[in-house]
Amino acid sequence: MNDPMIAVRGLRKSYGRTAVLRGVDLAVRRGEIFALLGPNGAGKTTTVNILTTLVQPDGGTATIAGADVVKQPAAVRRSIALTGQYASVDEFQTGEENLVMMADLAHLPKRVVRRRAHELLERFDLTDAARRRVGTYSGGMRRRLDLAISLVADPAVLVLDEPTTGLDPASRSQLWEVVRGLAADGTTILLTTQYLEEADRLADTIAVLAQGTIAARGTAEELKTLVAGDHVRVTFDDAASLATARELGVVGLDAAEEDLRALALTFPSAEPVRAIRDVLDRAESRGLAVAGVSVVKPTLDDVFLALTGSAATDRTTGTTDQTAPEEALR
Amino acid sequence: MTTTLAPARPTAPAPVRATRAPLRDVATMTRREARRSLRSIDGLITAFALPVLIMTVFVVIFGGAIAGGTGGEYIDYVVPGVLIMCLGMNSATAATGVAQDMATGTIDRFKTLPIFGPSALWGHVVASVVRNLASAAVVLLVALAYGFDPAAGLAGWLGFAGFAVLSVLTFTWLSVTLGLVLSVEASMSVNMIFLFVPYLSSGFVPVDTMPDWLHGFAEHQPFTPIIESVRGLLMGSPDAGTIVTACVWLVGFLAASVVAGGRLYRRRTAR
Numbered sequence: 001m002n003d004p005m006i007a008v009r010g011l012r013k014s015y016g017r018t019a020v021l022r023g024v025d026l027a028v029r030r031g032e033i034f035a036l037l038g039p040n041g042a043g044k045t046t047t048v049n050i051l052t053t054l055v056q057p058d059g060g061t062a063t064i065a066g067a068d069v070v071k072q073p074a075a076v077r078r079s080i081a082l083t084g085q086y087a088s089v090d091e092f093q094t095g096e097e098n099l100v101m102m103a104d105l106a107h108l109p110k111r112v113v114r115r116r117a118h119e120l121l122e123r124f125d126l127t128d129a130a131r132r133r134v135g136t137y138s139g140g141m142r143r144r145l146d147l148a149i150s151l152v153a154d155p156a157v158l159v160l161d162e163p164t165t166g167l168d169p170a171s172r173s174q175l176w177e178v179v180r181g182l183a184a185d186g187t188t189i190l191l192t193t194q195y196l197e198e199a200d201r202l203a204d205t206i207a208v209l210a211q212g213t214i215a216a217r218g219t220a221e222e223l224k225t226l227v228a229g230d231h232v233r234v235t236f237d238d239a240a241s242l243a244t245a246r247e248l249g250v251v252g253l254d255a256a257e258e259d260l261r262a263l264a265l266t267f268p269s270a271e272p273v274r275a276i277r278d279v280l281d282r283a284e285s286r287g288l289a290v291a292g293v294s295v296v297k298p299t300l301d302d303v304f305l306a307l308t309g310s311a312a313t314d315r316t317t318g319t320t321d322q323t324a325p326e327e328a329l330r
Numbered sequence: 331m332t333t334t335l336a337p338a339r340p341t342a343p344a345p346v347r348a349t350r351a352p353l354r355d356v357a358t359m360t361r362r363e364a365r366r367s368l369r370s371i372d373g374l375i376t377a378f379a380l381p382v383l384i385m386t387v388f389v390v391i392f393g394g395a396i397a398g399g400t401g402g403e404y405i406d407y408v409v410p411g412v413l414i415m416c417l418g419m420n421s422a423t424a425a426t427g428v429a430q431d432m433a434t435g436t437i438d439r440f441k442t443l444p445i446f447g448p449s450a451l452w453g454h455v456v457a458s459v460v461r462n463l464a465s466a467a468v469v470l471l472v473a474l475a476y477g478f479d480p481a482a483g484l485a486g487w488l489g490f491a492g493f494a495v496l497s498v499l500t501f502t503w504l505s506v507t508l509g510l511v512l513s514v515e516a517s518m519s520v521n522m523i524f525l526f527v528p529y530l531s532s533g534f535v536p537v538d539t540m541p542d543w544l545h546g547f548a549e550h551q552p553f554t555p556i557i558e559s560v561r562g563l564l565m566g567s568p569d570a571g572t573i574v575t576a577c578v579w580l581v582g583f584l585a586a587s588v589v590a591g592g593r594l595y596r597r598r599t600a601r
Contacts, residue, residue, distance in 0.1 A: 049599055052442045053441070053442060074349075082438065082442045084435035084438055088436040090362065090365075090366070090436070092369045092370065093365055097365065104354060105358055105443050106443065107354070
């Protein structure tokens with residue numbers, strides 16, 4: 001029972017000459033919520049597709065509950081359920097019909113099919129809408145039905161590929177609650193997400209996938225310690241002040257990251273309070289227009305940028321490129 | 331959102347499940363497709379209203395002008411062509427169903443289930459056969475009302491029914507396979523194959539009334555023997571050679587589509 005529910009070693013996959021996965025290792029314990037975090041194109045969906053037997057890897061091994069995804073796909077399919085990026089529910093069927101269909105496809109005995117469907121409708125607060133076509137459901141209701149459908153056969157491993165994309169904040173936290181409940185009941189959850197907050201709030205373990213390899217893994221707190229210390233952010237009234245501010249001689253400011261749109265400089269500082277005082281004093285004596293200062297605590301964002309940003313963009317060419325990895329995260 | 335979810339509680343342990351149940355899988359998928367057809371206004375119009383309209387256009391509107399060139403009543407000449415055209419168009423709607431299932435990730439989800447491989451595709455095919463036979467019956471009834479005078483005996487009608495099923499199987503499998511590779515928008519044009527190519531056959535006017543440069547294509551393209559076979563069966567003058575040629579075309583396309591469709595189904599994913 002100490003064997004991981006999901007064990008991945010040296011997973012590789014290329015499409016044509018593009019290497020999407022270059023040796024991914026993962027181990028997910030039973031009942032764990034494991035988040036695979038990465039920007040678009042990092043290889044999250046490819047990893048999910050391999051683990052759910054949709055795509056064959058070029059190299060490496062992956063097992064789910066001890067069954068090899070390549071050699072024993074039928075066994076793997078009996079222990080997993082996939083909830084994809086879009087709610088894959090049939091709009092032309094009612095909620096109940098969707099559930100009954102999936103219970104039939106899961107080969108549940110005929111006599112329990114309806115009972116199981118009703119149980120899940122009740123659990124996901126869809127009983128009142130059970131006989132309405134899904135075409136009339138709200139986004140949050142569809143996601144709930146989508147998740148209910150995945151649970152029809154009581155899977156040991158639930159794979160959620162970007163489950164909250166496009167959901168409003170209320171529906172999102174509602175879904176997080178459900179996922180936590182499932183994990184508490186012993187379901188192992190592998191979740192991909194490009195929302196740092198989602199990984200931070202939901203996952204026991206986070207693996208950051210960048211450029212087809214795992215750049216870092218650990219709890220959210222562990223990952224945050226990878227980025228040392230606080231940052232100071234200084235915003236200016238005009239571009240001219242921003243341009244000359246680096247020459248103020250404040251420790252760290254000469255190497256600050258520049259955000260031209262926000263007219264801001266951000267730099268790491270071991271002594272943020274002193275750095276702020278220095279910036280304000282010297283800016284005043286030089287006549288630079290400072291609009292605001294703040295201390296920025298490290299977030300998963302910083303970890304993410306530190307791990308993936310430098311490789312994903314060329315920072316030497318200019319400042320506009322720097323926002324690219326952040327954009328990918330929204 | 332004001333709804334709150336019932337607190338998560340342990341679900342009942344999953345009952346023992348059958349490992350393989352291919353017939354149940356196909357039956358489940360067929361039920362799904364039947365619902366999709368019956369609940370879509372577009373689908374119902376394509377299945378029942380459009381064939382009747384096409385029949386009316388040819389018999390009532392063009393019929394008078396074309397009459398005389400076909401040796402006998404034009405309605406007796408054109409009904410087989412209209413029937414095959416309608417079966418084709420009605421089969422082509424499966425392409426859009428499959429393309430939508432690909433785009434929404436539904437097929438991906440089906441592929442992660444421990445079910446009989448391409449049962450989702452077979453569900454389309456079985457539902458299409460049923461839908462088409464119903465549609466063909468309506469077209470034939472309307473044709474009879476317009477004065478269609480078939481000369482087939484029982485053997486001819488049974489032969490026609492079998493031939494229609496083979497045609498629908500082929501047309502639907504071809505459409506399903508195209509649906510796996512086309513976008514939802516592009517899949518809506520698959521019916522152009524069945525709406526346009528039959529015009530360039532002997533289905534609506536005799537080939538020798540067409541310009542010379544079209545003869546080669548019109549005589550040898552598959553719709554000509556297919557429609558001629560239906561004409562022979564319904565008019566009581568079946569020609570074995572024509573029927574064999576038609577069946578070779580149909581079985582050939584069917585086999586190619588089943589093989590290609592099965593492979594594409596395994597390989598392609600939504601993203």
